[in-house]
Amino acid sequence: MPEFEEMCESMKNAAGALRDADVPFVLGGSLAAWARGGPAPNHDVDFLVKPDDVERAAQILAELGLRIENPPEGWLVKAWDGDVLVDLIYDPSSGPVTDEVIERGEEREVLSTRMRVMALEDVMVTKLLALDETHLDLAGSLEIARPLREQIDWDEVRGRTKDSPYARAFFALVEELGVVEREVVG
DSSP states (O other), X not given: OOOHHHHHHHHHHHHHXXXXXXXXXXXXXXHHXXXXXXXXXXXXXXXXXXGGGHHHHHHHHHHTTOEEEOOTTSSEEXXXXXXXXXXXXXXXXXXXXXXXXXXXXXXXXXXXEEEEEOOHHHHHHHHHHTOBTTBOOOHHHHHHHHXXXXXXXXXXXXXXXXXXXXXXXXXXXXXXXXXXXXXXXX
């Protein structure tokens, strides 16, 4: 697993290259949460790009020296910067990346690099809708929910994930733990 410092360098280099090439993107996943005070991630770098931009984004990262991989999943492209994985996600479980998803991201300075950082509601919705019977790991969502709970519009996240039994299980757990207030029904 890469060191956090290596992930940060890969994030900055990739973000700078995408920004300089005018490819719209947002920093997503655990790094988006970290940029707002969440725990430091140790897995990968997630950038979300529109489906129409993913090939160009991959080409730009290849020109930067990253090794590109097109996995069979059909919703992302993987780019390897040594041991650091940079995911270009274009069609997550919450639906294809759109201009609106990117525009909801807040322009921030992350380690002295300007970039859009995915809205926390979008981060949580994407994580919760990715849960299924083969991937039911709540750890990442819980790690984000506790420290960032005051920054997240939980009613919006509940509304956008209400059809997922796995998201409802997540809410039952965080409500019981006192991380999120119980939903007011009625």
